[in-house]
Amino acid sequence: YALNYAKTSKRDGLILCEGYMDVISLHQAGIDNAVAALGTALTPDQARLIQSVTDNVYLCYDSDEAGQKATRRGLDVLKSFDVKAKVIVVTGGKDPDEFIKTYGKESFEKLLTNAQARVDYRIETIKRKYQLSVTEEKTQCLKEIIVLLATLDNRIEREIYIDRVAEDFGVTKENLTAEVNIQIKKATKYKRQKDDRTAMDSLGKNLFAEGRNAHFKVMKIEDDIITLLLQWKKLDAFHL
Numbered sequence: 001y002a003l004n005y006a007k008t009s010k011r012d013g014l015i016l017c018e019g020y021m022d023v024i025s026l027h028q029a030g031i032d033n034a035v036a037a038l039g040t041a042l043t044p045d046q047a048r049l050i051q052s053v054t055d056n057v058y059l060c061y062d063s064d065e066a067g068q069k070a071t072r073r074g075l076d077v078l079k080s081f082d083v084k085a086k087v088i089v090v091t092g093g094k095d096p097d098e099f100i101k102t103y104g105k106e107s108f109e110k111l112l113t114n115a116q117a118r119v120d121y122r123i124e125t126i127k128r129k130y131q132l133s134v135t136e137e138k139t140q141c142l143k144e145i146i147v148l149l150a151t152l153d154n155r156i157e158r159e160i161y162i163d164r165v166a167e168d169f170g171v172t173k174e175n176l177t178a179e180v181n182i183q184i185k186k187a188t189k190y191k192r193q194k195d196d197r198t199a200m201d202s203l204g205k206n207l208f209a210e211g212r213n214a215h216f217k218v219m220k221i222e223d224d225i226i227t228l229l230l231q232w233k234k235l236d237a238f239h240l
Contacts, residue, residue, distance in 0.1 A: 002034065006035045007053045009032045013056030014033055016036070016037060016059050018036060018062055022034065042073065044077060044081075056083070057086075061095075063091075085118055089116060096108070126148065146180055146183050
């Protein structure tokens with residue numbers, strides 16, 4: 001929604017919202033690079049369309065649980081299309097429409113300036129789930145963040161975040177790196193096993209299909225023989 005207007009904007013990238021009212025309010029405030037997915041689920045086709053216009057997107061979904069879940073999914077979808085995405089965390093309002101009507105354009109511009117990169121947003125989202133003053137919860141939080149860090153393919157990016165998380169949680173970089181590497185090995189092993197199972201399933205289906213086709217051929221031959229036997233007397237009489 002409103003991509004026909006937003007793609008001519010001189011502002012950087014696109015601001016992706018949920019609904020058309022968010023987009024209308026932002027455009028009225030002069031933020032004319034806003035578009036809407038018209039729903040919480042960003043589709044691959046929409047991501048492909050976005051990619052044709054820009055490689056820089058700001059996700060600005062509602063602050064409720066559904067909106068935040070859609071934000072996490074949207075980040076993954078955009079990443080698969082090599083679109084750089086940041087998250088505008090809307091505070092003091094449920095959605096961009098309410099926020100900009102309450103606090104104005106300048107306040108929204110500050111949110112835009114402080115937009116969080118994909119990994120930063122994911123880390124902060126994980127941290128909000130736990131009471132970090134409790135050792136057990138802090139440990140569990142760190143375990144979840146380690147799983148996230150293990151998904152980072154770029155080693156330099158991974159090292160930067162390891163440094164940051166180690167300092168934030170008061171652990172050594174060496175220990176955190178070792179745990180991340182263990183998780184990477186586990187994920188690699190799991191992926192290899194999954195690929196092997198997929199290959200075996202595919203092989204099994206192919207063998208089944210070949211066996212079924214062979215079975216049908218045998219059945220056809222049997223049918224022809226039975227038909228021939230049933231018609232034998234008629235054929236013999238005709239021959240005589």
